[in-house]
Amino acid sequence: MSHAATAGDHGHDDHDHKPPFFQRWFMSTNHKDIGTLYLIFSLTMLFVGGAMALVIRAELFQPGLQFIDPHFFNQMTTMHALIMVFGAVMPGFVGFANWMVPLMIGAPDMALPRMNNWSFWILPFAFTILLSSFFVPGGAPASGWTLYAPLTIQGGMSVDMAIVAIHMMGISSIMGAINVIVTVLNMRAPGMTLMKMPMFVWTWLITAFLLIAVMPVFAGAVTMLLTDRHFGTAFFNPAGGGDPVLYQHIFWFFGHPEVYIMILPAFGIISHIIPTFARKPLFGYSSMVFATAAIAFLSFIVWAHHMFTVGMPLQGELFFMYATMLISVPTGVKVFNWVTTMWRGSMTFETPMLYAIGVVFLFTLGGLSGLMLAITPADFQYHDTYFVVAHFHYVLFSGAVMAMMGGAFFWLPKWTGHMYNETLGKIHFWLTAIFFNITFFPQHFLGLAGMPRRYADYPVQFTEFNQWSSFGAFGLGISQLLFVYIIVATVRGGKKATAEVWDNPEGLEWTVPSPAPFHTFDEPPVIR
């Protein structure tokens, strides 16, 4: 079996047999194909969730109820978030992990390939259940993605469907995470010590740990919901000695690490793009690793910053305020390291680099508003307003989603063997960045002025900024059609990409041909 990397000149090795269609896409044990499936799934979900966001934004264009009734509005908010978080962002990053982790560490595949396939295939079925809840009596869950009790105790069958869907997603995520951890710990090419691993691999290793630690806790929370709903338990029922706030504690013990699950892999991607286009090694590699670990550690002890207004004892509020603020320190280290990586580099600004810079800039903005939220007395004013909505779209959309877009442009040539259209890529970046800001920047003002979130209708003085926001959202949505076009066009054809693709990039993935052959690293490469 020849070393794949030696066949550098054209895409397909002779022995690169691909199985027939059904076997290839439904029965795959190949990390690249499974990665592709994940990525396609994620993009689809981005559109489904995005379409729901557009329904929200259309309704909020003017005060008064224009198109949908408040109950349906709440369903939209809930499903938008569940789909974006569990359908778009998390599977998206798993897709990246599947494609890139084995390539980056020189492994022939993921450690447990069949389980890998199972992790993926659970998802479409889970989302079938979740989405079909629109069609049961009473419609989809309408209690916000946080599914707070006791509102969810009141809900109809859709809540049960959401719960079982979440169980399935949990199983999928846990298996996926186990696979990543085992792959990283067990299948690195000889010579690749932990501290030589690429940053993306590091961030995913830590993300996977977070996943295994918190997905079961979420499963526990929704299980309690289920038994409270149907079997007469009283976890969240004060009459029986329970406490609705207990649900929130368990949920956010999952929920806060969850938000880092959605951002750490993005940090990883950025840490590859910036050095490549600055033509300079990543600054402070080991401090990056420690910072990531520190963020992960701290993420377990800050959860109650989502609950400052529930009436916790003062000491609790102080503790969670201080702990939350501390997260800024390691995150700051990362931001400073990226900026310093650029410092005195020799930069060019291809699409991935534009995305990376956009992410650093906009994520930091969102991070700083997060820091403001962490200040408890001020959070009493910000909490459950559009200020929070603005905060988390800055970290989620311009952090996680835009990092994925940047990553997609960065590795698309490696995946497809073709260069994407650079001009269109740049246009897509600028459209996305500009419309994103039109959509979400005004929401800061809305929140400060007092517009609560999860509102189907609002007082008239909030009209103007809502109109900006809705306008931006539609622009943002339409711009994403261009993204799909670019990807489809690149898959179909375009300039042939070299193995290296970019100027002298670092990492094993660039030593295999583009597109990466079906099987890579059958013989492990040796790391110097």
Place this chain on the structure above:
Amino acid sequence: MSAHSKDHYFVPDASAYPFLCSIALFCIAMGGASYLNGYTFAPTLMSAGFLGMAVLLFIWFRKVIIESPDYNMDVDKSFRMGMSWFIFSEVMFFAAFFGALYYIRTLAIPWLADTELLWPGFEATWPSTGPLGAELLAGVHPDASSIAEGTKFALVDPWHLPLYNTLLLLASSVTLTIGHHTLRASKRRQTVFWLALTVVLGAFFLFLQVEEYIEAYTQLGLTLGTGVYGSTFFLLTGFHGFHVTLGAFILLVVLIRYMKGHFTAEKHFAFEGGAWYWHFVDTVWVGLFIFVYIL
């Protein structure tokens, strides 16, 4: 065309099991949700799902067993790591329920007792039914007068069945460990004996646990609906019991496989995985015994 030889990491060929298993899982989940909402087709769907899953997992594992001679030590290591991380995830699942128990007991109940305005006369004691737990048990009914006498539950006496259960499980961990040693020493007959004994102890544990549940429901008035103590008690012990069932089943399969000669003194991942799982279940029980029964 992956290299199926021992100097390569084993990469399996395309496989339909994951996809089919996902369908089975879908049937279970969808069936479950429909069942809770009274759809008549639900039991059928759910049973089909469970059946499908059982059959598929059987075939899938069988395939793994057949392939296993091709696995090198790296694959073995992957399995081990995978199993330990899986157990870690289970630990976190139980942590959620232990956390809930802790929170309710040390925070929520005293707060409720302080809330004189809403719950006059309610006092913080543990175990607690909550302010209206007894009524909940009776089924909330406008004519509260119908609340049955004796609905105030009694506790399971920890020094009776639970103590026996503790001893049973601890003993089973010991027998299992002995079994492991004899396996490493290739003492076939002894291994079979100790392993079988472990399974029997596990089964006996389950038997007593069922006994205890029956007693709780029929004599102590302790049910799922008896306020929050009942909730935590049954969910914690219930999930634990489910895990014991699973663990005992795994060990049984391991036993059968052992008798069929699947393991060697060096390579017996399934045995070890099952054993880790068993020890984990055992540890959880010790936690339960202390925090749910005794304290």
Place this chain on the structure above:
Amino acid sequence: MVLSQHIKSFAKISAFGTFLMTTLFSGLAQAEYRLNFQDPVTEVARDIFGLHMLIFWICVAIFVAVFSVMFYSIFAHRKSKNYEPAQFSHSTTVEIVWTIVPFIILVIMAIPATKVLIKMEDTTKSELTIKITGYQWKWGYDYLGLDQDISFYATLATPRNQIDQFDKENAEPQGENYLLETDNVLVVPSGRKIRALITANDVIHAWWIPAFGTKKDAIPGYINELWFNVDVGKEGIYRGQCAELCGKDHAFMPIVVQVVTGAEFDGWVAAGGSFDGVESIAQEPPLETPEVKVDAATSSVIDAIVPAAQASDQPSSKTWTKEELMTKGESVGANCLACHGSDGKGIPGVFPAIAGSAIATGPIDDHIKIVMFGKPGTAMAAFAGQLNDEQIAAVVTYQRNSFGNETGDVVLPADVKAKRN
């Protein structure tokens, strides 16, 4: 050499950036209330505002500093300028510096934050206590410890046709206080420390008045506390909204507080919660006499059995005709619209229809019971504590004889009274 040049131009750029941002943001921050917090009228709200601006400026400063460097670098260290990449990749000194400096900044932020927080949480030495209960979807207020019981509910007062813009023909333009007006308002004195005990009846709500700097979740079964003390001289009307998702009409349960002087307040209390006879009151709408509710003490909690409410204060001996009951029932029925719809059709799968409902056309007893005691675990609340016998009798009669239901039944207050306890 090169470095010092860089530093100089960096300094210039960042100075310019700071200037730009400062002018931009100070304009935004001060100008209008729409861009920033509402004008604070309590000391705590002012403290929060100050804290908010402090952390905001620190964040702006950090942002500007970091990105001046980045954009300078983007500008200067680009390949098209033939810039050769340096190869340095770590420096322990700077790593330590940029770990410690942010930490110090955080400490600077944490100190005032801690002070404000401690102040906010100190509910001792209050002069008036009000119990606030969130319902789907209205607020209930009980003044505790006064000589006279004052309690009432506050429901959205904005007309439906301003809200529903679906049907363009009947729709009306929104008024000035659209969604921020209620039928009854909470009346409080300025210059006194007021403690609010916050709870809920069904699901979690949150009581929020931005200008007071107060927001607390209303949790069923538990009581949260907050306090505020409105500055003397800041009397007037303050508006807020429910800030925790509580179901369908979450956006439609506003809070309106009228702050009056201490003397006016005392007069109001003396008049039993009415401004009749209170002189000097600046009559700002909506100053109506609250409809005092029957039973203040009753607060059912999800799944709780409603304690037997006291008998209504009106004599039940009055003989009611069906017409009287129907008229009254229609107005009481406003309590039910939010869920069961003005056409009695409800929302399938969420809120059952009254029209043709098995309960509303079946045995009278079941109908009365579900209205009085609700259905635990669903949104159908127990109304025994919220409505008196007449009201319940009326609404039940109404439901049994409208929306196409033609039972012809007449339910009398005595029938309801018999079900209490």
